[in-house]
Amino acid sequence: MESLRSKKYKKEFVDTFPGDETGDLTPRQTPGMLYSKALPTPVGRVTLLAWSDDLAAKLGIQKPADQKELDILGGNHVTDTMYPYAACYAGHQFGGWAGQLGDGRAITLGEWETPDDTSWELQLKGAGPTPYSRRADGRAVLRSSVREYLMSEAMHYLGVPTTRALSLVATGDPVLRDMFYNGNAAFEAGAIVMRAAPSFLRFGNFEILNARKETDNLRQLVDWTISRYYPHIKGEDKIVTFFKEVVERTASLVVEWQRVGFVHGVMNTDNMSILGLTIDYGPYSFLDDYDPDFTPNTTDLPGRRYAFGKQPSIAYWNLGCLAAALLPLVEKDQLLPALETYKEVYWQKYYAMMGNKLGLDRVSRLDTDLITQFEKTLSSVKPDMAIFFQLLIDLPLYMGSAQEVAEHFKESFYDELSQEQHQQLYTLIESYLDRLNKNTITRKVSQELMRKTNPRFILRNYLLHQAIEELEKGETALFEKLQKAIREPYSDKYDEFFAKRPEWATQKAGCSMLSCSS
Template identity: 80%
Template sequence: MESLRSKNYKKEFVTSFPGDDSGNVTPRQTPGVLYSKAMPTPVEKVSLLAWSEELAKELGIQKPEGQQELDILGGNYVTDTMYPYAACYAGHQFGSWAGQLGDGRAITLGEWETIAGQTYELQLKGAGPTAYSRRADGRAVLRSSVREYLMSEAMHYLGVPTTRALSLVTTGEPVLRDMFYNGNAAYEPGAIVMRVAPSFLRFGNFELLNARKETENLQQLVTWTIDRYYPHITGENKVIDWFKEVVERTAGLMVEWQRVGFVHGVMNTDNMSVLGLTIDYGPYSFVDDFDPDFTPNTTDLPGRRYAFGKQPSIGYWNLGCLAAALLPLAEKEQLLAALETYKEIYWKKYYQMMGRKLGLDKVTNQDTDLITQFEKTLAAIKPDMTIFFQLLIELPLYMASAQEVTGHFKDSLYDDLTPEQSEQLYSLISNYLERLNTNTITRAASQELMRKTNPRFVLRNYLLHQAIEELEQGKNDLFLKLQQALKTPYSNEHDAFFQTRPEWASQKAGCSMLSCSS
């Protein structure tokens, strides 16, 4: 185990590309460079609120000892071998070209190399202004930092590709925020998360270089990305082969989000990882009552572009933007052909995933009709997604009536079913039981498959909201319980949280809806 203070950090990104080394954090356009140096702005007092022991062990990082090492986590101390910088990128936001964006409140300190030779970027979110902060202060509040820290770790334990979070610290300084952009600004406690990923490269990094016609920089970035993160890709057709793999990873990520009921909330192209990771946790949510039109983001209303059921199609749209950015480097027809593989890959992976959620031995053409029936029925009756699939695992192999079926799923329902809805559910379950009778695996094996695929615990917004309120009052009991529960989401160890969203949380700010500042 090595300490954060004594580590000899690598800085291959900044030594490989042109950047602005001035350290000037005045908001501005930065043509011709891929990053700008940005020293973290010191805060009043760095105090450790959370530390991911498991991630630290994977990376070989020793838990901070003494204030100087803690200060690294809050940006108050930068070691001699670190080179803090903010990356420059662009993006399409809510379907429109936004131009240059960049890391407005994220500062990468350096690259940590493990004993195994793997390299990870260590990045502080909320450590002060950068050249890309525009009109913002570069800070983060406790509310959003707790959400990012817990959810990135929760997604990891759910088995969803994601960036990670190593630490969460408070800063001892208040930060002014207008949570819903409605003129009701208030001071909130400040905090900083240390994020970890092999790379934080986004679709928008490539879009910006293409938009600025910096073809040489674009070629260099693509080549560097392939050599570093896709070293198995070789030959003359590297750009197309790489894009094909980004397509496949993105399709797989969308399937994983649908599996666990995760809604990102702001799927702009600057929030899409070229490594196929979930990146930038803001106004996200898990689905409570099953609703394909659900979006947790107030900024996404009324169009609901990034609603739960639309995420797979947005993944395809965003990949189209990346393909457009690569046009100077590859043939248009080949890029389009690679893009079109997304649909087949997604549906194949999706049906395989749904087959596992339902405990099927394999998915046949007839099973796709059953899966469609599940989708339509759940959208009609809107049960709690997590609880419904848990109850499905324990479904008796014979259900005599609609009343009996409705009774079995009662604990997942937010509203009483109409007679028509009860019959619709009964028809679905009857067809499902009939299909189970043809399974070539045992009932026990089927149930085990379902338990490994369907989480029993998800980090619901109302739980996060309660934990944040307690932390703001100086209490961390619920925070610590959630930190433990998220590590075993497929077990029944934390069934105190196995319940539907309470009624009070349906309309409460921070529980039902959030903004991009969340």
């Protein structure tokens, strides 16, 4: 284990590509540059609120032992071998080209070499302005930082590819925010998350180089990305192979989101990882009631572009944007077939995942019809997704009436079922039980498969909201309990949280809908 203070950091990205070395934080365009030097802006006092022992052990990082080391987590101390910078990238936001964006409130400190000889970037989110902050202050508030810290780690324990969070600190400084962009700005407590990933490269890092016609920089970035993160890819057609693997990873990622009921909320191309990781936790949510049209992002209304049920198609659209960015290097007739593999890969992985959720021994063509029936029925009945699938695990192998079925699933309903919904659910369960009886695996094996696939604990927005409210009052009990619960999402150890979203949280700000405000 090494300390943050004594570690010799690497800076291969900085050493490889052209960047703005001036350290000038004035917001501006930076043509020809892939990054800009950006020192964190000091804060009042750095206080540790949370530390991921699991991630620290993986990376070989000692927990800070004194204030000087804590100051690194809040941007108040930069070691001699760190080279803090903000990356330059662009993106399509809500379907429209946004031009240059970049790390507006994230500053990468350096690359940490781990005991197994891999390298992870350590990045502070909320450490002050960068040249890409535009009209913002580069800060983050406790509210959004708690959400990022907890959900980054929660997704890891759920088995979903994700960036990680090492620490959460309070800054001692107030930050002015208009939470819903409605003219009601107020001061909130400031905070900073140190997040970590093998790379924070996004689709947008490639898009901006194509948009600026910086073909040499684009080729260099693609070659470097392949050699560093896809070293198994060789040969003359390596760019097409690389893109095809990004397609596969992205499809796999979205399947995992659909499995656990996660809604990202802002699937812009600048929020899409080139490694197929979940990145940038803003106005996200898990599904409470099963609604394919649900979006947690107020900015996404009324079109609901990033709703739960649209995530697979949006990922395909975003991959199309990445393909377009690679056109200066590869012919369209080579990239298009690679892009089109997304549909086959996605559906193959999706049906296999749903087969696991339902405890099936395999998924045949007939089973896809059953899965579609599940989707349609759940969309109509709108039960709590997590609770419904937990109740499905212990479903009796014989259900005699629609009333009996409804009684079994009653705990998952938010509203009284109509007669038609009763019948829809009964018909579905009849079909499902008929299929279970054809399984070649035992009931016990089927149930174990379901328990490993269907989370029992999910980090619901109302729980996060309660924990944040308590933290703002100096109370830590719920926050600490959630840190433990996220580590065992498939266990019944934390069944005090095994409950539907309460009625009071349905319309409460921060519990159902959120904005992109930090």
